[in-house]
Amino acid sequence: MSGSVWWRIGWRNVWRNRRRTAITVGALALGFVSSTIMIGLSEGIVAQMIENGTDLLTGQIQIHQEGFKPERSLYTTVGGREGTDLEQLLALVRRQPGVRGVAPRVYAGGLVSSGEETSAGIFMGLQPDLERDVSRILEALEDGTMPDPGVREVLLGAEMAEKLGVSVGDEVVLVAPAADGSMGNDVYQVAGIFRTGAAELDNSYTLLLLETLQSLIAMQPDRVHEVAVAVTEVWAGPDVAASLEEQIRRAGIQVRVEAWTDFRSDLAEYAQLAASFNWVIVLIVFIMAIFGVANTMLMATWERRREFAVVRALGSPSTGVIRTVVFETIVLGIVSLGLGAVVVVPLVAWWSTAPPDLSWMVGDFTMAGSLVRANLRVEPSLEGPLISAVGLLITVFLAGLYPAVRSALQRPADILAGAD
Amino acid sequence: MGGFWHSTRRAPVPALAVILAVSPGQVSAQIPETPREIVDYVDRLLRGESSSGRIAMEIETENWSRRLQLEVWSRGRDYSIIRVLSPRSEAGTATLMVEDQVWNYLPRADRTIKIPPSLMMGAWMGSHFTNDDLVKESQLIEDYDIFLGYEGDRDGVEVWEFHLTPKPEAAVVWDRIEYQVRKSDMMPTWALYFDEDGEVARTMTFSEYEMMGGRLVPAVMSIVPTDKPGESTTVIYEDVDFDVELPDDFFSLRNLRSGR
Numbered sequence: 001m002s003g004s005v006w007w008r009i010g011w012r013n014v015w016r017n018r019r020r021t022a023i024t025v026g027a028l029a030l031g032f033v034s035s036t037i038m039i040g041l042s043e044g045i046v047a048q049m050i051e052n053g054t055d056l057l058t059g060q061i062q063i064h065q066e067g068f069k070p071e072r073s074l075y076t077t078v079g080g081r082e083g084t085d086l087e088q089l090l091a092l093v094r095r096q097p098g099v100r101g102v103a104p105r106v107y108a109g110g111l112v113s114s115g116e117e118t119s120a121g122i123f124m125g126l127q128p129d130l131e132r133d134v135s136r137i138l139e140a141l142e143d144g145t146m147p148d149p150g151v152r153e154v155l156l157g158a159e160m161a162e163k164l165g166v167s168v169g170d171e172v173v174l175v176a177p178a179a180d181g182s183m184g185n186d187v188y189q190v191a192g193i194f195r196t197g198a199a200e201l202d203n204s205y206t207l208l209l210l211e212t213l214q215s216l217i218a219m220q221p222d223r224v225h226e227v228a229v230a231v232t233e234v235w236a237g238p239d240v241a242a243s244l245e246e247q248i249r250r251a252g253i254q255v256r257v258e259a260w261t262d263f264r265s266d267l268a269e270y271a272q273l274a275a276s277f278n279w280v281i282v283l284i285v286f287i288m289a290i291f292g293v294a295n296t297m298l299m300a301t302w303e304r305r306r307e308f309a310v311v312r313a314l315g316s317p318s319t320g321v322i323r324t325v326v327f328e329t330i331v332l333g334i335v336s337l338g339l340g341a342v343v344v345v346p347l348v349a350w351w352s353t354a355p356p357d358l359s360w361m362v363g364d365f366t367m368a369g370s371l372v373r374a375n376l377r378v379e380p381s382l383e384g385p386l387i388s389a390v391g392l393l394i395t396v397f398l399a400g401l402y403p404a405v406r407s408a409l410q411r412p413a414d415i416l417a418g419a420d
Numbered sequence: 421m422g423g424f425w426h427s428t429r430r431a432p433v434p435a436l437a438v439i440l441a442v443s444p445g446q447v448s449a450q451i452p453e454t455p456r457e458i459v460d461y462v463d464r465l466l467r468g469e470s471s472s473g474r475i476a477m478e479i480e481t482e483n484w485s486r487r488l489q490l491e492v493w494s495r496g497r498d499y500s501i502i503r504v505l506s507p508r509s510e511a512g513t514a515t516l517m518v519e520d521q522v523w524n525y526l527p528r529a530d531r532t533i534k535i536p537p538s539l540m541m542g543a544w545m546g547s548h549f550t551n552d553d554l555v556k557e558s559q560l561i562e563d564y565d566i567f568l569g570y571e572g573d574r575d576g577v578e579v580w581e582f583h584l585t586p587k588p589e590a591a592v593v594w595d596r597i598e599y600q601v602r603k604s605d606m607m608p609t610w611a612l613y614f615d616e617d618g619e620v621a622r623t624m625t626f627s628e629y630e631m632m633g634g635r636l637v638p639a640v641m642s643i644v645p646t647d648k649p650g651e652s653t654t655v656i657y658e659d660v661d662f663d664v665e666l667p668d669d670f671f672s673l674r675n676l677r678s679g680r
Contacts, residue, residue, distance in 0.1 A: 075483045113533035120538050173531045175524070181484040181546045182510055185526040 010327035014335065017300065021332065024296045028289055028336030028392060033344045035285040035388040039278045040348060040378035044355070046274045047379045050234045053267050054260045056196060059103070059134045059228035060237040061244065062263060063093070066254040068225060074108060074179055077223040079253050086222040090130075092247060093229060098240045101133025101230040106210055108217045110176030110184075112156070114164040121160060121206045123176060125213030134230040137196065137207070144168035144192025147209050152188045154212075158195035159203035166190055174206070178218035186216060237261060278384070282391035289392075293399035297329055301403045308407050309415035318408035325407055329400025333393050340392075344385065351378035452606075455568045455582050460561045462601055462608050470495040471633070473660035474505075479547045481651045488545060493664075499671040504545070515544070516676040522551045525676045532673055548622075548643050548653040560597075563590035569598065578603040594621075605629070607638060620646050633662040 014021050054060045068076040078084055086104060093102045106125035111118050128146055131138055138146070147153035154172065156164075166172055170190050178184035188208075195202055214221060231240050237259035245257035261268040301308070308321050355377035452461040470493075477488040488507070494500035503514040512527035522535040535542070540552040560566070564584035571580050584597040598612040608626045615621040622645045626638035642654040669675065 111533060111536070111539065113531065116534070118533045118536050120536060173526065173529045173533060175526065175533065177543065177546055179483070181479065181481065181486045182507075183513065183524075183526075183545060185529050187529045187531065 006323050006327040007331065009324055010329075010331035013300075013324070013328045014331050020296060020300070021335075024293060024332060025336045025339055027292050028333060028396070029340035029343065031285050031289040031395075032337060032340035032385075032388050032392050033347065035282050035391060036340075036344050036384045037347065037351070037378060038281045038285070039384035039388065040351070040380065041376055042274055042278065042281070043379035043381055043384065044352075044377035046271045047234055048377060050260060050264075050267050050271065053264055054234070055136050055230075056198060057135050057137050057201065058260065058263060059101075060231045060234055060260045061229035061241045061257060063227040063229065063244065063248065063255050063257050064225065066256050068256070072107065072225070074177065074217065074219075074225075077219075077225055078227060078255060079223075083220060083223050084253055086224060089227065089248070089251075089253070092251065093227060093244060096240060096244055096247070098231050098233060098236050099229055099244075100232045101130070103127060103130040103134040103228045104210065104224040105131075105226040105228060106213050106217075106219065106223070107225045108176040108184075108213060110174055112160065112164060112206055113173040113175065114166045114170065117164045119160055119163055119204075121204050123174065123206050123208060123213055123216070125208050125210040127210050134228045137194065137201070140194040140196040141192050142195045144190070147191040147207075147212065149209055149211070152186055152212060153191035153208075154188045155192045155194055155207040156190055157202040157205045158193050159199065160206070161190065161193045163203065168192060174216060176217050178216070180218040182218065184216045184218060234260070275383075278387060282387055285388075286391045286395040290395045290399045293329065293332070293396055294402055297325065297400055297403040298406070300328075301325055301407045305407065305410060305415050309410060309412035312410075312412040313416065321408040322401075322404040325404035326397065326400045329396040329404075330393070333396030336396075337389055337392055340388075341385070348378050348380050351376075352380045455566045455580070456561055458580060458601060458606065459566050459582055459584070459599065461606060462599070463560045469662075470664050470666050471660060471662050472664045472666075473633075474658045476656040476658060477545075477547060478652075478654040478656070479545075480653075481546070482648065486546070493666060493670065495666050495671065501671060501676065513545075514676050516671060516673065518671055523673060523676060530677075532677060548645055548651065560584060563587060563592050564597065574600070577609075579609065605636060607636065622646060628656075630657075632657060632660045635662065 050060075063078065065076045065078045065080055067073075075081075078086075078089065090102050090104065093099060104127060108123040108125075110121060110123055112121045113119070126138075128138055141155065142158060144155070147155060154174070156166065156172070161167065164172065168190055171187050172190060173185060173187055175183060175185040194207070208216070210224070211221060213219075214223070229240075229244070231237050238261050241257045241259035241262075245255060248255045248257065308324075312318065312321065358376055452458045472493045473491075475490050475492060477490055479486050479488070486507070488510075489505040491503045491505055492500065498517075498519045500517045501514060504510045504512065512525070514525040516523045516525070522540070523532050524535065525532045535551050541550050543549070544551050544553065564586055567583045567585075569581045569583040572578065574581075580601050580603060582599045582601070584599060586592045586594065586596070593615075595614040595616050595618055597614070600609045600611070601607065602609055607629050610626065611624045612620050613622045613624070622643055624641060624643050626641050628639040629636055630639045631637075632639065637657065637660070639657040640654060642652055644652045
């Protein structure tokens, strides 16, 4: 008998008891929907952790000159000793599909001093209009205003400002070894104070306009240490990084392009752990479903024990009975999958665009060094529904197998004699 | 991101402080004989009750090279001032050392800042000396056990080579120091500083022995870090006076700012 006949038999059998089928299909579809949503939520939390962990300062991709890390030498600027046409490089990066923002940065290490107090710090030069597309560091401004171009102004981390005893409007001295070997130093006015919640930034970072820092450390205007990139989709980070590296190298600049999976490997590892946990979700949901379906099928086959006996008595092999039942459950599964898909698509679409904000309940919190906003966003992905579908089909197959084998093992003569 | 401070190996050794305070001081009339006495003699040869002088510091790095003209004063072990005379853009920049503390005066900002302990290992003015080098004066005979490792002819010159190993309780970073001294005039010729892996971390060489301020001193001292053989800092004495009169308030923050 050809395969399509078994499908047809399965399809017909499914609709013999409509109410029972509807309940079973409903239960399976619910299992599929909840498994998809739970995986989506878990991925949503992970994606948010990654976004929060990389949005604050690093961006999802960083471009450095080869050899910049780990020493972070003042002299290892993008483009090497000859430097590079910065505007052209930024434009090249910006053209890359999947890139949301590009920001150049200059770093220096030095001292911040006020009165008797002196503190070691990291000076970061940035372009505010570009930086806002990549990181949230400037949103953390707690007091004061952005530094103005052309004047010597800085933004201090809140903890450093506290340590130095300065507030907005006060003066601080910055000292840093400059690129020409001299000791760069000058007086700067505190334009603003930022508080990110990340202690490392709040107690050691000092932000300046790119050109202000370049002038302190005697560095030419088109020399930068880092180009930070934000991408539209965090998971695409490594792919975008790889193609960026290829393109920039083709333009003759020996850069190293890293995605967040490289410089925040802790986040990448956590994401991996969370992904393996998705299977656990599927397992739990469908282990519960498997007994319900098996029970239904046991009932359905029990009702039809005489029918099977007749079929067997007429010469059909026991595998025929097994097939009948298994195909019936698989059809049941496919129908459930269809119903589940109809429900899950609009649900995920809504949940991913308008996630319920739970921060009124738990507030924002920090996890693994990343600020997590407590909103329950479902991350739309193919993986969730796919592994849920696989889980569902395995479930119905296994749930059908036992009743099928049981039916096949009945002795037709006993059944027909009424000895059951 | 400590790398921005050209990281120089920790060095609580005579180095700059010794050289800046160059002075034979009270070189005893008694002729030193034991290794300990000879090292102590050489050690004190480079230090005095007080001194003042002008030196040039030539710094070579892979990224730039520069020459600083400096004026230095010192008294005893604990007090010294270094002031930059040129290049003009940095003239007036000055460093005051009192015991183990360091202050820098920055004329451009017209501010004095105290170097925090965490940055004592930072490079002084971009050189291969650390701030720590400035304040840790030589305590060779206090911190090290001293043995004669070699005595005899090296390239036609009769020398001693002393091996200095840290005493267990000494707070020093070197695994050991080897120090070569000429027999004829008891002038140091070189010193090797070994790190904890037993490798030479930096080499100091002395040369151009001249009479200055009435005493024979090595007028040129050069330091080369092993991991960057193309880099060096060379200190050249141009003029030194010993046992100069310096008032009590000379080594003060006020004097640091006023430029004498």
